[in-house]
Amino acid sequence: MMVVYALYGVAALLALAPIAIVLGAAPRTQGPVLGVATSVVYGASLIVTLSLCIIALLSLFEYSQSPSLVTLPLGLPWIGAHFRIDALAAFFLVVVNLGGAAASLFALGYGRHEHSPLRVLPFYPAYLAAMNLVVMADDAFSFLVSWEFMSLTSWALVVARHQVRENLRAGYIYLLMASFGTLALLLSFGLLAGPDGHYAFDAMRASHPPAALAALVLLLVLVGAGSKAGVVPLHAWLPLAHPAAPSHVSALMSGVMTKVAVYGFVRIVFDLLGPPDWWWSMVVLGVGGITAVMGVLYALMEHDLKRLLAYHTVENIGIIFIGLGLALAFKAHGMPLAAALALTAGLFHVFNHSVFKSLLFFGAGSVLNATGTRDMEHLGGLIHRMPQTAFVFLVGCVAISALPPLNGFVSEWLTFQAILLSPQLPSWGLKFMVPAVGALLALSAALAAACFVKAFGVSFLGRARTPAAARATETDSNSLAAMYFLAALCLVAGILPGFIIDALAPVTKSLVGFSMPHQAGVEWLSIVPIAESRSSYNGLLVFVFVVLSGSIAAFAIHRLASDKLRRAPAWDCGYPDSSSATQYTASSFAQPIRRVYGTSVFHAREIGEMPPPGATAPARLKVELRDLIWIAAYAPVAAAIDYAAEKLNVLQFLTIRRYLSLVFTALVLLLLVLAIWP
Amino acid sequence: MALIRELAFQGAQMLVVLLLAPLLTGFVRKVKARLLRRQGPPLLQPYLDLIRLTRKDVVLANNASWLFRAIPYIVFAGTWVAVSLVPTFRSGLVFSWSADLIAIIALLGSARFFLALAGLDVGTSFGGIGSSREVMIASLAEPAMLMIVFTLALVAGSTQLSTMAAFMVSPEVGLRVSLGLALIALLMVAIAENARIPIDNPATHLELTMVHEAMVLEYSGRHLALIELSAALKLLLYISLVGCLFTPWGIAGPDASVQAIAAGAVLYLAKLAAGGFLLALFETAIAKMRVFRVPAFLGAALMLGLLATLLLFVSRSL
Numbered sequence: 001m002m003v004v005y006a007l008y009g010v011a012a013l014l015a016l017a018p019i020a021i022v023l024g025a026a027p028r029t030q031g032p033v034l035g036v037a038t039s040v041v042y043g044a045s046l047i048v049t050l051s052l053c054i055i056a057l058l059s060l061f062e063y064s065q066s067p068s069l070v071t072l073p074l075g076l077p078w079i080g081a082h083f084r085i086d087a088l089a090a091f092f093l094v095v096v097n098l099g100g101a102a103a104s105l106f107a108l109g110y111g112r113h114e115h116s117p118l119r120v121l122p123f124y125p126a127y128l129a130a131m132n133l134v135v136m137a138d139d140a141f142s143f144l145v146s147w148e149f150m151s152l153t154s155w156a157l158v159v160a161r162h163q164v165r166e167n168l169r170a171g172y173i174y175l176l177m178a179s180f181g182t183l184a185l186l187l188s189f190g191l192l193a194g195p196d197g198h199y200a201f202d203a204m205r206a207s208h209p210p211a212a213l214a215a216l217v218l219l220l221v222l223v224g225a226g227s228k229a230g231v232v233p234l235h236a237w238l239p240l241a242h243p244a245a246p247s248h249v250s251a252l253m254s255g256v257m258t259k260v261a262v263y264g265f266v267r268i269v270f271d272l273l274g275p276p277d278w279w280w281s282m283v284v285l286g287v288g289g290i291t292a293v294m295g296v297l298y299a300l301m302e303h304d305l306k307r308l309l310a311y312h313t314v315e316n317i318g319i320i321f322i323g324l325g326l327a328l329a330f331k332a333h334g335m336p337l338a339a340a341l342a343l344t345a346g347l348f349h350v351f352n353h354s355v356f357k358s359l360l361f362f363g364a365g366s367v368l369n370a371t372g373t374r375d376m377e378h379l380g381g382l383i384h385r386m387p388q389t390a391f392v393f394l395v396g397c398v399a400i401s402a403l404p405p406l407n408g409f410v411s412e413w414l415t416f417q418a419i420l421l422s423p424q425l426p427s428w429g430l431k432f433m434v435p436a437v438g439a440l441l442a443l444s445a446a447l448a449a450a451c452f453v454k455a456f457g458v459s460f461l462g463r464a465r466t467p468a469a470a471r472a473t474e475t476d477s478n479s480l481a482a483m484y485f486l487a488a489l490c491l492v493a494g495i496l497p498g499f500i501i502d503a504l505a506p507v508t509k510s511l512v513g514f515s516m517p518h519q520a521g522v523e524w525l526s527i528v529p530i531a532e533s534r535s536s537y538n539g540l541l542v543f544v545f546v547v548l549s550g551s552i553a554a555f556a557i558h559r560l561a562s563d564k565l566r567r568a569p570a571w572d573c574g575y576p577d578s579s580s581a582t583q584y585t586a587s588s589f590a591q592p593i594r595r596v597y598g599t600s601v602f603h604a605r606e607i608g609e610m611p612p613p614g615a616t617a618p619a620r621l622k623v624e625l626r627d628l629i630w631i632a633a634y635a636p637v638a639a640a641i642d643y644a645a646e647k648l649n650v651l652q653f654l655t656i657r658r659y660l661s662l663v664f665t666a667l668v669l670l671l672l673v674l675a676i677w678p
Numbered sequence: 679m680a681l682i683r684e685l686a687f688q689g690a691q692m693l694v695v696l697l698l699a700p701l702l703t704g705f706v707r708k709v710k711a712r713l714l715r716r717q718g719p720p721l722l723q724p725y726l727d728l729i730r731l732t733r734k735d736v737v738l739a740n741n742a743s744w745l746f747r748a749i750p751y752i753v754f755a756g757t758w759v760a761v762s763l764v765p766t767f768r769s770g771l772v773f774s775w776s777a778d779l780i781a782i783i784a785l786l787g788s789a790r791f792f793l794a795l796a797g798l799d800v801g802t803s804f805g806g807i808g809s810s811r812e813v814m815i816a817s818l819a820e821p822a823m824l825m826i827v828f829t830l831a832l833v834a835g836s837t838q839l840s841t842m843a844a845f846m847v848s849p850e851v852g853l854r855v856s857l858g859l860a861l862i863a864l865l866m867v868a869i870a871e872n873a874r875i876p877i878d879n880p881a882t883h884l885e886l887t888m889v890h891e892a893m894v895l896e897y898s899g900r901h902l903a904l905i906e907l908s909a910a911l912k913l914l915l916y917i918s919l920v921g922c923l924f925t926p927w928g929i930a931g932p933d934a935s936v937q938a939i940a941a942g943a944v945l946y947l948a949k950l951a952a953g954g955f956l957l958a959l960f961e962t963a964i965a966k967m968r969v970f971r972v973p974a975f976l977g978a979a980l981m982l983g984l985l986a987t988l989l990l991f992v993s994r995s996l
Contacts, residue, residue: 436988571895
């Protein structure tokens with residue numbers, strides 16, 4: 001029954017698209033009318049996504065034992081369109097609609113600043129609907145159609161600001177990568193369906209493909225879902241496309257759509273593909289580890305606030321894939337309890353990342369609105385002008401840096417606990433792989449903290465670097481409400497993680513056959529993954545202790561010693577300079593890290609031009625970074641396609657006779673192939 | 679009744695570390711001075727400094743934000759909570775299960791995160807250089823520390839410090855290569871984390887070190903007092919950590935007698951004194967490193983930690 005209600009919700013979202021067009025395209029599309037259209041679309045999206053979220057929560061908690069199914073007479077005539085909500089789908093529906101609701105609330109304020117709302121409004125609800133449909137789809141055809149629909153609507157939102165050339169290029173690359181990914185998924189579903197074409201997921205679940213075929217499916221899914229999620233080296237589109245869209249859509253793309261991609265991966269690999277081989281986990285772990293570190297290193301080199309956040313999504317996807325890879329390893333070796341722990345860690349991070357990444361993108365959007373720039377080198381001192389945005393953005397930064405007592409730490413802690421269980425794995429490859437991946441995870445966590453010190457410190461702290469930053473004003477109350485909501489969620493999920501772990505129990509039970517021990521009954525609301533003597537963590541107590549000891553210290557010092565305060569110019573060792581250009585910039589902040597890691601990873605070079613004494617030319621310092629992945633993987637492909645297109649261009653100017661003979665030869669060749677085929 | 683007793687022990691530990699931390703700093707300074715044939719400040723000088731600082735007005739830069747004023751308290755609270763959970767003279771503290779070793783390290787990471795933000799808040803180049811170098815050092819020291827934690831956790835089969843300390847006294851431990859590697863790595867990380875020579879120099883901000891002291895340059899009065907106290911607490915934490923993991927003898931168990939606890943306390947003081955003396959000796963004997971030598975130093979610690987973990991993955995007895 002739940003799935004029917006959910007489909008009504010999706011239908012409502014789909015209906016919003018034409019309504020938006022009608023409202024927006026009414027004669028005299030002046031300010032007030034567009035304002036109404038904006039409020040109607042985002043308000044209705046908010047209500048619908050909230051209801052969908054409630055439906056998903058209900059299905060997760062109440063009806064997770066019996067998945068609800070429905071078949072609609074749409075799609076391929078002989079199978080129809082299957083939809084289904086089981087525990088896994090319900091969890092991801094929560095993630096999608098929570099993100100959707102927050103984005104809609106944010107957009108109620110933010111959307112008013114849109115220059116051409118008609119380019120955003122119709123696609124926004126359709127995009128939300130598409131993401132819901134992907135998660136609910138229960139046959140390959142509706143899955144792929146929804147997946148493509150999701151890609152196309154988000155592409156339309158990416159190129160909403162088509163006046164900027166960069167955005168068009170971003171849209172182009174996004175479209176290419178999306179089609180490539182869908183192609184890989186299409187092939188993988190084809191392999192899963194087998195020669196008889198069982199496109200319903202039920203049939204795929206029942207039949208297990210032979211090992212070689214299953215391996216091929218895994219690689220194809222890793223390419224297909226991975227390119228949408230942004231695993232290295234298929235991440236190239238992500239830092240281009242995510243920032244190009246309006247900020248609430250960026251939040252959805254980064255925080256939610258990448259999670260839908262993770263859903264696709266989990267659905268196929270854990271659910272449809274049958275029992276895993278042990279070496280699959282090696283591939284997933286390797287990809288995850290490299291993705292995590294590369295993502296954060298890219299982010300550290302980036303000075304565009306939204307692109308930095310997009311690169312950070314790449315990092316977090318890596319962390320999620322590390323969790324999933326560990327779960328695969330444990331599952332393959334018949335250690336279901338450990339598999340449940342690792343899978344819980346990965347899925348918990350899915351939830352966490354969707355929350356804090358949306359929050360951070362909203363913050364970046366508010367900054368963009370207030371100052372008109374995303375370049376951190378032009379910001380600074382915003383904490384004075386936008387104190388509330390600064391506060392919530394700081395919460396997001398602490399959460400994403402995996403620092404206690406917020407939520408990012410809990411999921412990484414669980415991942416570490418899963419890694420500590422892995423010496424029991426019998427295969428030698430994993431024995432060497434897992435510690436290395438653990439080191440990569442630890443490295444990425446530390447680098448993430450460095451990156452967010454930079455992101456927050458350079459944009460919000462210090463002195464304003466430009467007049468625009470000095471004139472910024474606090475953002476509107478709707479946007480703030482959305483951000484406060486997500487910030488509160490970061491804290492709650494961080495200090496009461498047991499509830500989320502319990503909520504994930506039906507999901508892990510259905511995928512690996514086991515779930516983590518029930519956490520709600522543990523004393524003091526701690527979380528205990530395996531046994532208390534082994535490891536436990538209590539975010540609530542840590543939070544209370546920190547708050548208490550900080551307040552006691554403040555109270556005692558103010559009462560017993562001194563509470564006087566004087567304002568004076570900055571000390572700076574006696575040489576304060578009034579020019580805000582004397583501050584550390586984002587690039588100078590990242591310089592030590594660039595020197596340590598960048599010289600090998602990016603071939604970073606600093607080129608100093610010092611004019612001779614007496615010359616009037618300015619001295620210059622240039623930094624050169626080379627994106628080696630682009631150079632090694634993308635540029636050759638692009639060059640090859642260019643070359644082939646150039647050579648095949650001849651075929652466009654043939655006479656009719658030659659075309660006919662071409663068609664005829666092709667036909668004969670194909671028939672020959674068929675004849676020779678065994 | 680038992681709970682009250684346990685709470686009393688937890689409270690005693692919190693007070694003990696708070697009161698001992700400045701003494702340890704004073705002791706290290708005194709030993710260093712004596713090794714250089716100087717008289718050195720009195721042992722209790724850090725206490726006097728802290729009291730004087732808390733009584734003074736805070737001189738706040740015009741541009742400092744609310745965050746800048748909150749950060750000393752956050753840093754102090756985070757460090758204090760972290761150090762309160764490390765077994766010192768008695769293990770099995772009542773709240774020790776609320777954060778395991780990974781969480782303690784992460785708490786210190788939170789403190790550092792905020793301190794690095796404080797360096798950027800006023801918008802001076804000194805603060806910036808301190809912050810950027812601090813996060814660079816942290817980006818290597820933290821993973822190295824986590825690798826060490828992995829090694830110890832794999833040996834002890836737990837990430838709970840109390841369990842680990844109890845395991846380390848038991849005869850099952852024996853001599854292991856991985857523990858040796860972890861100890862060396864831990865000492866290297868501890869030196870870096872506490873901004874000691876050869877990584878940084880706690881005595882000055884005007885050398886080319888300019889890391890920790892440059893980062894907190896704009897602080898004054900009670901804020902500075904809290905930051906200095908946090909630094910002292912952190913030093914105490916690392917020495918206690920090495921003490922409870924690698925020299926776990928004498929730590930009283932959860933249901934030990936009064937004598938055992940008293941013996942534990944005396945031994946703990948002896949461990950602190952030994953740790954402080956060795957630190958002072960090491961600092962006097964070695965020269966400061968160039969900033970860009972630090973990655974090599976910490977990279978070595980990271981590799982040692984990784985090697986130790988790998989050894990344990992390969993064989994449980996190494």
